[in-house]
Amino acid sequence: MLPVFAALVAASTALLIFAGGLVTSTASGLSVPDWPNTYGWFMWAFPISKMVGGIFYEHLHRLIASTVGFLIVVLAIWLWKAEPRGWVRKLGYVALAAVVTQGVLGGITVLWYLPDAISIAHASLAQIVFCLTTTIALVTSRGWQQSYVVSRISLPESRRDITLERIAVVTTAVIYLQIVIGATMRHTGAGLAIPDFPFAFGRLIPPVWDSKIAIHFAHRVGALTVTLLILATIGHVFFHHRRRRELRNPAILLLILLTLQITLGALTVLSQKQFIINSLHVVNGALVLVTSLVLTLRAHRARFAASAAGTGSAVGFAERNPAYVPRGANA
Amino acid sequence: MTRLSLAACAAAALVIGCGGGNQNQQQSSVPASSGAAAPAPAATAVDPATAATVTGKVKFEGTPPTPQPIKLSSDPYCQKANPGLTTETEIVGKDGAIENVFVYVKDGLGNRTFPTPSQPVVLDQKGCHYTPHVFGIQVGQPLQIVNSDDTLHNVHGLAKANKEFNQGQPIQGMKMTHTFSTKEVMIPFKCDVHGWMNAWIGVLDHPYYAVTSADGSFSLKGLPPGTYTIEAWHEKLGTQTQTVTVGEKETKDVAFTFKA
Numbered sequence: 001m002l003p004v005f006a007a008l009v010a011a012s013t014a015l016l017i018f019a020g021g022l023v024t025s026t027a028s029g030l031s032v033p034d035w036p037n038t039y040g041w042f043m044w045a046f047p048i049s050k051m052v053g054g055i056f057y058e059h060l061h062r063l064i065a066s067t068v069g070f071l072i073v074v075l076a077i078w079l080w081k082a083e084p085r086g087w088v089r090k091l092g093y094v095a096l097a098a099v100v101t102q103g104v105l106g107g108i109t110v111l112w113y114l115p116d117a118i119s120i121a122h123a124s125l126a127q128i129v130f131c132l133t134t135t136i137a138l139v140t141s142r143g144w145q146q147s148y149v150v151s152r153i154s155l156p157e158s159r160r161d162i163t164l165e166r167i168a169v170v171t172t173a174v175i176y177l178q179i180v181i182g183a184t185m186r187h188t189g190a191g192l193a194i195p196d197f198p199f200a201f202g203r204l205i206p207p208v209w210d211s212k213i214a215i216h217f218a219h220r221v222g223a224l225t226v227t228l229l230i231l232a233t234i235g236h237v238f239f240h241h242r243r244r245r246e247l248r249n250p251a252i253l254l255l256i257l258l259t260l261q262i263t264l265g266a267l268t269v270l271s272q273k274q275f276i277i278n279s280l281h282v283v284n285g286a287l288v289l290v291t292s293l294v295l296t297l298r299a300h301r302a303r304f305a306a307s308a309a310g311t312g313s314a315v316g317f318a319e320r321n322p323a324y325v326p327r328g329a330n331a
Numbered sequence: 332m333t334r335l336s337l338a339a340c341a342a343a344a345l346v347i348g349c350g351g352g353n354q355n356q357q358q359s360s361v362p363a364s365s366g367a368a369a370p371a372p373a374a375t376a377v378d379p380a381t382a383a384t385v386t387g388k389v390k391f392e393g394t395p396p397t398p399q400p401i402k403l404s405s406d407p408y409c410q411k412a413n414p415g416l417t418t419e420t421e422i423v424g425k426d427g428a429i430e431n432v433f434v435y436v437k438d439g440l441g442n443r444t445f446p447t448p449s450q451p452v453v454l455d456q457k458g459c460h461y462t463p464h465v466f467g468i469q470v471g472q473p474l475q476i477v478n479s480d481d482t483l484h485n486v487h488g489l490a491k492a493n494k495e496f497n498q499g500q501p502i503q504g505m506k507m508t509h510t511f512s513t514k515e516v517m518i519p520f521k522c523d524v525h526g527w528m529n530a531w532i533g534v535l536d537h538p539y540y541a542v543t544s545a546d547g548s549f550s551l552k553g554l555p556p557g558t559y560t561i562e563a564w565h566e567k568l569g570t571q572t573q574t575v576t577v578g579e580k581e582t583k584d585v586a587f588t589f590k591a
Binding site for chain 1: 482485
């Protein structure tokens, strides 16, 4: 049940990011001026009939955020009680701390009238929370666990591909950086600073510059960089590991999501930031990030096995839970 | 509430609400944003017997824009209350007369000071739009903001020289009073619930301002004789200035023309 619940939490985090994207895309961030209450009502007591205009997006975002926060509290407790691996339990605590911080940032940005720095931090930390919940869902999944057990016993050293590990880490890090640049672009109102696509004012390089054009152009250069890195990662997987489903599948998904992301980015500009397209661009960017993260973690799986085998991290857990029978002990 | 206590409250209230206000507390006055001010110098009286007047018209040259209908479907109340609402950004009437241009004395009054009116200026939220759309007020003069609609509005003043504020008015009939501590031309007001709702307010330390009416005319009365810089401000067309000199009891006409 824990892997299913962890996957549900990760999916709900993606939904939350989409809802947050809608808030920014509809400029509804200040439509509810108070926080954590909503127009004086306790959040969950606010009448649905009053969720009009921008309130609909802002209040819905708050409701989903509270739900996700609650789910992560449950997840952290569940991991603490049932997870033998210490580092996975710690991931739960970090996810909990991150989502609490995220909630505080969300409140502060409303009460302080959306200062750019806080809003950008709120958007950037959302991606970290999504990465954490996705990582927990991955490492508690049956596939990861089984490979984990197998790798301790018989994983051939040849399956560790240093090149893939490195390129995947770089790709994931650059995707995150690209998302932070995108968040900066959104929250500083630079989304249409370059109004045409694929060119910039009809040229490859903008003929005029200001801070907004620079941020926007940096996001486009970032998109090109991310595209090349993802293609390199995918190419490496298909060339060297095409039989490994755990790498091939996220590589295929990454290619699909990348294509979709570029299309949504172009449509965001061409539609003059139509709010649904814009928000889909935000959440799809997050999906690109976590898919690359999953591929990266799976590429590093053998290292996790070696590390866990050497640390005896389950000892403390076993002491607290004498009835615990390690997974695979009966196999 | 300090920022530190706000942050502490925020941390505690991620899942549960943080004791905050109720609906009645929303109906509060917003105090002047400045701290304790130094005693104001005595107001200099203007002799009515010698006072001058600047009048004029503001016109638009070119093809006048057509107000566009506003999509109100995000709030059923607005859709029902004001189905024909159109954009107010550029209202051009007969013979190119521009409405809602803020005309004021930008410079020339020297160190004169003027009494602060106690009579409030009223900004009404009615039919899901602001009335008036453009207006002026003096520093320290009360601004009364009213919600006449049976829907929720937030009043968001995006001041820069003054303090930015954002307050909810969820119930019909709610009022709040706000004052500005320093001059600022112009302060945009918006309702983030209804993205189409906006208004502009010019805050001045003197009473010589006006907003053009439907025929594009304005009048600045009671001016002491002197030379003045008059500025005409429009939310989309920008600003224009002219210098005018008026003698005792004199009335001078000033024309502004904005081009498309």
